[in-house]
Amino acid sequence: MTPNTPKERLLNGLWVENPTFVLMLGMCPTLAITTSAINGIGMGLTTTVVLACSNLFISLLRNFIPDRVRMPAFIVVVASFVTMVQMILQAFLPTLNKSLGIYIPLIVVNCIILGRAEAYASKNEPIPSLFDGIGMGLGFTCSITIIGMVRELIGSGKIFGAQILPLAESGKFGYEPITIFVLAPGAFFVLAFLSAIQNKLRIGAAKRGIDPSKGCNGQCGSCQSPCEDKKEGTDK
Amino acid sequence: MEITMYNVSSNPHDRDSMTTQRIMQLVAIALLPTTLFGIWNFGLKALLIVVLTTGSAVLCEWLYNFFMKKPQTAWDFSAFVTGLLIALNMPVSIPWWMPVLGSIFAILVVKQLYGGLGQNFMNPALAARCFLIISFAGKMTTFTANKAFKGVVDTVSGATPLAALKANGYTDKSVSVLHMFLGDIQGTIGETSALAIILGAALLFFFKIITWRIPTAYIGSFTIFILIYMSASGMGFSAGYLFSQLFGGGLMLGAFFMATDYVTSPITPMGQIVFGICLGVLTAIFRLFGGSAEGVSYAIIICNLLVPVIERFTVPRAFGKGGRKKA
Numbered sequence: 001m002t003p004n005t006p007k008e009r010l011l012n013g014l015w016v017e018n019p020t021f022v023l024m025l026g027m028c029p030t031l032a033i034t035t036s037a038i039n040g041i042g043m044g045l046t047t048t049v050v051l052a053c054s055n056l057f058i059s060l061l062r063n064f065i066p067d068r069v070r071m072p073a074f075i076v077v078v079a080s081f082v083t084m085v086q087m088i089l090q091a092f093l094p095t096l097n098k099s100l101g102i103y104i105p106l107i108v109v110n111c112i113i114l115g116r117a118e119a120y121a122s123k124n125e126p127i128p129s130l131f132d133g134i135g136m137g138l139g140f141t142c143s144i145t146i147i148g149m150v151r152e153l154i155g156s157g158k159i160f161g162a163q164i165l166p167l168a169e170s171g172k173f174g175y176e177p178i179t180i181f182v183l184a185p186g187a188f189f190v191l192a193f194l195s196a197i198q199n200k201l202r203i204g205a206a207k208r209g210i211d212p213s214k215g216c217n218g219q220c221g222s223c224q225s226p227c228e229d230k231k232e233g234t235d236k
Numbered sequence: 237m238e239i240t241m242y243n244v245s246s247n248p249h250d251r252d253s254m255t256t257q258r259i260m261q262l263v264a265i266a267l268l269p270t271t272l273f274g275i276w277n278f279g280l281k282a283l284l285i286v287v288l289t290t291g292s293a294v295l296c297e298w299l300y301n302f303f304m305k306k307p308q309t310a311w312d313f314s315a316f317v318t319g320l321l322i323a324l325n326m327p328v329s330i331p332w333w334m335p336v337l338g339s340i341f342a343i344l345v346v347k348q349l350y351g352g353l354g355q356n357f358m359n360p361a362l363a364a365r366c367f368l369i370i371s372f373a374g375k376m377t378t379f380t381a382n383k384a385f386k387g388v389v390d391t392v393s394g395a396t397p398l399a400a401l402k403a404n405g406y407t408d409k410s411v412s413v414l415h416m417f418l419g420d421i422q423g424t425i426g427e428t429s430a431l432a433i434i435l436g437a438a439l440l441f442f443f444k445i446i447t448w449r450i451p452t453a454y455i456g457s458f459t460i461f462i463l464i465y466m467s468a469s470g471m472g473f474s475a476g477y478l479f480s481q482l483f484g485g486g487l488m489l490g491a492f493f494m495a496t497d498y499v500t501s502p503i504t505p506m507g508q509i510v511f512g513i514c515l516g517v518l519t520a521i522f523r524l525f526g527g528s529a530e531g532v533s534y535a536i537i538i539c540n541l542l543v544p545v546i547e548r549f550t551v552p553r554a555f556g557k558g559g560r561k562k563a
Contacts (some may be wrong), residue, residue, distance in 0.1 A: 176372065179373070
C-alpha cells in the first residue's frame with residue numbers, strides 16, 4: 001500500500017500501529033477509564049477529535065515552530081483543543097464529562113497525542129497528518145471500547161449498560177459478577193490478555209508470509225518489527 | 237604407574253536427595269491435620285471443596301502443559317498443594333464454583349503465565365484468595381453456621397471470632413482462647429485450629445522443609461506490634477486479646493505454610509527475618525486499622541512483591557570478601 005495516503009494512515013492507526021495494543025501508548029486512560037464500554041467510546045472519541053485537530057494544526061505549523069521549543073508549542077496547541085472539547089462536553093454531555101472526570105484535562109499529556117505530533121505530524125503534510133490522527137484516534141477508540149466491553153461484561157454482566165447476563169438474585173440461578181474486573185486489577189488482566197491475543201494473530205499472520213511491516217512508512221528507526229528491509233536511522 | 241584423570245563437573249557436587257516432588261508431598265502431609273480438622277469441623281462440604289480445588293488445580297496445570305507443549309509438571313504435587321491451600325482459605329458456605337475459579341486463576345494466571353513453579357512472583361493460593369475476596373466480597377466473608385457445624389457456641393454463627401474481636405474488643409462474651417487454639421470455631425476451612433497447624437508445622441520443621449526464621453520473625457513482630465498497640469491505645473495489657481489475635485484468623489496458617497513458600501520468600505537468612513518482620517507489621521496494621529478484620533493474605537502478597545528488594549540488600553558476605561583491612 002502506498003505510504004502516507006489517507007487510507008493507509010487510517011489502517012495504520014487501526015491495526016498496524018494500534019496505539020494501545022502495539023505501541024502501548026496512552027496506558028493511563030486505557031487502564032483507568034475502561035470500566036465500561038460507554039466510557040471507552042467517550043474517551044476514545046474525545047481523544048480522536050483532539051488528536052485529529054492537533055495533528056492537522058501541528059502539521060500546518062510545522063515550518064514555523066522552532067525545533068528547540070517544539071514540545072511547549074505542541075502542548076499549547078493540544079491544550080487549546082482539549083479545553084474546547086471539554087467545554088463542549090460540559091455543555092452537551094454532562095454525564096459523560098462527569099464519568100470521565102480528570103481524564104479529560106489529562107488528554108493534554110496523553111502520550112499518543114504528543115507521540116503522533118512528534119513522530120508524524122511535525123514531519124509530514126497536513127492531509128496525511130489529519131488522517132493519521134483520525135486513524136490513531138479510531139484505533140485507540142476501538143481498543144479501549146473493546147477493553148471496556150470485556151471488563152463490563154465480566155465485571156457486572158452488562159454491555160453498554162444493558163444487562164446481558166441476568167444476575168443471580170436470592171436463590172435464583174444467574175450470573176455472579178466478578179467484581180475485580182471493573183476494579184483496577186481487572187484492567188491489567190484484560191489489557192494483557194487482549195494484547196496477547198492480538199500478538200498471536202499478528203505473529204500467526206507473519207508466519208503465513210504476510211509482512212507485518214507493510215505500510216510502515218519506512219520509519220525504521222522507531223520500528224520494532226523484525227523486518228528484512230530494516231535500515232538504521234531512516235526516519236523521515 | 238597409571239594416572240587416572242577425573243573429570244570434575246561444575247558445582248553443586250553434593251546433591252540433596254530431597255526433590256521438589258518430595259518437598260511438596262511433605263507439605264501436603266503436613267497440611268493433613270488441618271484439612272482433616274476442617275472437614276470434621278465444617279462437615280462434608282469442606283471435603284467437597286478440598287477435592288474440587290485440588291482436582292481443578294492439578295487438571296489446570298496438566299491442561300496448560302499439554303496444550304503449551306511444556307514438560308508435564310502436574311504430578312509434582314505443587315499444584316496439589318496450591319489447590320489444597322486455596323481450599324483451606326475458603327469459608328465453607330461458598331458456592332462450589334468459586335474455589336474452582338480461584339484454582340484456575342492461581343495456576344493459570346499467577347503461576348503458569350509467569351513461567352511455572354519457581355517463577356511465580358506471588359503465592360498463587362493467596363493471589364487466588366485475594367482475587368476471590370475482591371470479586372465476591374460478600375460470599376467470601378459470610379461464615380454461616382451449617383448443620384454439620386459442631387461448634388460449642390452459638391454466638392459466633394455470624395462472624396468469625398476475629399471479626400467480633402475487631403468490632404467489640406475482647407469481652408466476657410468473646411470466644412475463649414482455648415477454643416480458638418483448638419479450632420472448633422467459625423472461620424475458613426483450614427485456619428481455625430492453631431493446634432492442627434502447629435502439628436503440621438512441627439513436621440515441616442522436623443524434615444527441615446522450613447526454617448524458624450520467617451514464622452518466628454512474623455509472629456514475633458506481630459506480637460510486639462499488638463503489645464505496643466495495647467499500651468498506646470490505653471487498652472492495657474490483655475492476654476485474651478493478644479492470644480485471640482494470634483490464634484484467630486489466618487495468622488498461623490499464613491506464618492507456617494504460606495509465608496514460607498520457597499518461591500516467594502527470600503533465600504538470604506537475614507532477608508527472611510526482614511521479610512517476617514514486614515509481614516508481622518503489615519498484618520497488624522491491616523488488622524488494627526484496616527477496613528476488614530483480616531489482613532494476613534494481603535500482607536503476604538505485598539511482602540512477596542518486596543522479596544527481590546529484600547534479597548538485594550541482605551546478600552550475605554561471601555567468605556574472604558570484605559572484612560577489616562590491614563593497616
